[in-house]
Amino acid sequence: MTPQEIRNRLEFFRDLGIRELWVDRAAAPASAPPPPVAEHTPMPKPPANPIPLIPLAPEGDTLAAIQADIGDCRRCKLCEQRNRIVFGSGNPEARLVFVGEGPGADEDAQGLPFVGRAGQLLTQMIDNTMSKEGMTERRADMYICNVVKCRPPENRTPEPEEMEICGQFLYRQLMAIRPKAICCLGATAAKALLNTGVGVMKMRGNWYKWRDIPVIVTYHPSYLLRPYNQNAKREAWEDLKKVFHFVYGGK
Ligand code: SF4
DSSP states (O other): OOHHHHHHHHHHHHHTTOOOEEEOGGGSOOOOOOOOOOTTOOOOOOOSSOOOEEEOOOTTOOHHHHHHHHSSOOSSGGGTTOSSOOOOEEOTTOSEEEEESOOOHHHHHHTOSSOSHHHHHHHHHHHHHHHHTTOOOOGGGSEEEESSSSOOGGGOOOOHHHHHHHHHHHHHHHHHHOOSEEEEESHHHHHHHHOOOOOHHHHTTSEEEETTEEEEEEOOHHHHTSGGGHHHHHHHHHHHHHHHHHHHTTO
8 A cells, every 4th residue: 555545545534533543463464574765766566465454433432423423424425315314223332233234215214224124024033033032132222234324226235435435434333332243134244344255145154253343144134025035034043043142142
């Protein structure tokens, strides 16, 4: 990454309200520092894997502060057709956070995540699984948000640039809540947090990590609404059971 690119990236984070960054040295290539460069020597090419700059939540960050920083956000083109920004909802001290892709029509109209048909299915699945497993928590005890906060036109998949820009708010939300586990609903959420293009079918059932927080990946409930996906529904119940026992089982 060139100094100019680093400067641009820092300005970008500052614009998002992020005032502190740290360098993930574990991810840095384990090579010796380059020798001093003589004047007029052509600059060496940047390394193939530059040290990633990872934004941290500003000290004392809260969901309210993040929402204030979002404001009437126009940082990406998803602002053009949205009616309402869908920030997230639930318990700000949740031990489990669900992350979906982006708001749909109902969410865009109400300003709340997962309130349409897919959201109702998710609520049913959460509440019924908890009750069957003899646990007292319900959807309201958890937190639910999306990778992008504005509805993509025609419910298309968010573009990488939109995910990168809005994803910074998601990362801050997760850092502010610091849940015991995160459940990614669908491939877009998995891509945003785990930087993978692997499909849900292959990822589900295993544990991953976002920073130091355990992550599980399962199907997006809108996928489960399709009548020919009954097998996936059964697998999603299994995934929920697994994450619920991990988070709430050993209280
Ligand atoms: S999707 Fe996110 S970054 Fe884009 S306008 Fe909406 S709130 Fe801003």
